[in-house]
Amino acid sequence: MLKTAWNQLTTGQKSAIIAVTAVDAGLRAWAGRDLAGRPAEQVAGPKWLWTLGLSVVNSVGVLPVIYLLRGRRRPTDA
Numbered sequence: 001m002l003k004t005a006w007n008q009l010t011t012g013q014k015s016a017i018i019a020v021t022a023v024d025a026g027l028r029a030w031a032g033r034d035l036a037g038r039p040a041e042q043v044a045g046p047k048w049l050w051t052l053g054l055s056v057v058n059s060v061g062v063l064p065v066i067y068l069l070r071g072r073r074r075p076t077d078a
Contacts, residue, residue: 020060027064028054034072042073 006014032054040047050071057063 024061024064027061027068031064031067035067038072042075044071044073 009017032051035043035047035050035054038047043050050067053063054067
């Protein structure tokens with residue numbers, strides 16, 4: 001894989017990287033805060049596994065979105 005130095009990227013490429021990183025950080029913060037405040041019975045699957053995945057896996061925003069859409073149960077679903 002060819003590595004490119006940061007100073008060799010165009011302004012548009014740098015902006016895109018910064019934007020994607022900011023969105024990913026925001027989604028992770030939102031999902032992590034939701035997960036921390038949600039009882040385990042309202043989480044689809046093991047809560048510890050979601051926590052580990054959101055903390056460790058670099059998914060460019062995909063894993064937090066999956067958690068927010070599919071990993072949460074409504075109180076009536078439990």
